[in-house]
Amino acid sequence: SQTIHQWPATLVQPVGSPLSLECTVEGTSNPNLYWYRQAAGRGLQLLFYSVGIGQISSEVPQNLSASRPQDRQFILSSKKLLLSDSGFYLCAWSRDLSNQPQHFGDGTRLSIL
Amino acid sequence: DAKTTQPPSMDCAEGRAANLPCNHSTISGNEYVYWYRQIHSQGPQYIIHGLKNNETNEMASLIITEDRKSSTLILPHATLRDTAVYYCIVSVSGTYKYIFGTGTRLKVLA
Numbered sequence: 001s002q003t004i005h006q007w008p009a010t011l012v013q014p015v016g017s018p019l020s021l022e023c024t025v026e027g028t029s030n031p032n033l034y035w036y037r038q039a040a041g042r043g044l045q046l047l048f049y050s051v052g053i054g055q056i057s058s059e060v061p062q063n064l065s066a067s068r069p070q071d072r073q074f075i076l077s078s079k080k081l082l083l084s085d086s087g088f089y090l091c092a093w094s095r096d097l098s099n100q101p102q103h104f105g106d107g108t109r110l111s112i113l
Numbered sequence: 114d115a116k117t118t119q120p121p122s123m124d125c126a127e128g129r130a131a132n133l134p135c136n137h138s139t140i141s142g143n144e145y146v147y148w149y150r151q152i153h154s155q156g157p158q159y160i161i162h163g164l165k166n167n168e169t170n171e172m173a174s175l176i177i178t179e180d181r182k183s184s185t186l187i188l189p190h191a192t193l194r195d196t197a198v199y200y201c202i203v204s205v206s207g208t209y210k211y212i213f214g215t216g217t218r219l220k221v222l223a
Contacts, residue, residue, distance in 0.1 A: 032209050043200065043213035044157070051209065059210075090156050094209060099145045099164075102211065104156030 002027035006091050006105035014113055019064075019078040021108050023091030026072065031093040033074040034102060035066055038088040050074060051096065086112045116140070116203045122218040125195075131188040133217050135201030138182040144206050146177060148186045150197040151216070157200065160186065191221045 003026045013019060025031050032051050036044040046059045048066035056066050063082050067075045074091060088109050092102040118136040125131040137146060145164050149157040161168055161175045163184075168175040174187040188195055200216040 034209075036213075043215045044211075046210055046212070049209060088154075092156075098209075099162075099204070101147055101159045101162055103159055104149075107154075107156050109154070 002093070002103065004091060004093055004103060004105040006089075006108055008108060009106065010109045010111075012111045012113060013081050015083055016080050019076070019081050019085070019110070021076040021089055021091075021110075023074045023076075023105060024072055025074075025093045028072070028093070028095065030071060030096045032096055032100075032102075033068060034092040034094075035074065035076050036090040036092065036104075038090065038107075040087075044090065048076070081112050083112050086110055116205075116212055117201045117214050119199070119201055119214060119217045121215065122220070124220050124222055125188075125191045127193060127221055127223050128190055131186075131191040131195065131219060131221070133186040133188075133199050133201075133219065134183065135185070136183045137201070137203045140181050140203050141206045142181075144203050146175070146181075146184050147202045147204065147211070148173070148175065149200045149202065150195075150219075151200065152197045160199075191219075193221050193223060195219065196221045 006023050034049045035047040038044045050056050050068045064078050090107045091105045094100045094102045145162050147162040148160040151157045163175045177184045198216040198218050202211045
């Protein structure tokens with residue numbers, strides 16, 4: 001069966017510090033991968049998605065970037081965090097077929113001080 | 114902008130069926146409807162999806178109207194653990210992308 005792992009579960013970072021959140025998927029190959037952010041009490045906002053190694057599509061211009069160095073690894077990064085980067089970050093995967101549901105990880109709760 | 118409209122909140126008595134409605138009047142012919150739920154501080158959990166036929170699995174049933182402009186998620190015997198935010202999503206045609214709205218906060222009452 002397929003599993004998705006995100007870490008860390010919680011993170012507290014000072015303003016201006018760098019960020020690296022990692023997501024890995026097991027049990028499938030060539031998945032589509034996604035990063036979402038959820039502000040408190042709000043729905044999920046798609047940040048990035050990837051259909052293959054090195055292929056990243058950005059949905060919202062911002063202070064973040066994403067990379068996919070391996071087939072089942074998706075990384076969310078920032079060089080300098082802003083207060084507005086606080087939120088709940090979720091990684092998801094889906095099969096590389098149309099109309100397949102996305103499956104989410106447990107998320108990382110990021111607080112910027 | 115979200116392509117779906119849901120009521121912000123609903124209550125349901127424990128043991129009764131919970132019927133969660135969703136409007137998706139601009140849905141295209143090849144776009145699927147997906148339902149997820151999110152329990153506080155967890156990632157969304159996939160429930161069910163469908164195109165035009167009604168669907169049922171171990172978690173729920175999905176009823177899609179014939180014109181496909183609305184759907185209803187049915188939890189046949191709601192339990193307290195079904196208290197969550199339920200999202201109805203239509204994928205963006207020709208892409209792998211979802212656009213999430215704010216969902217329906219379902220509270221199951223003892």
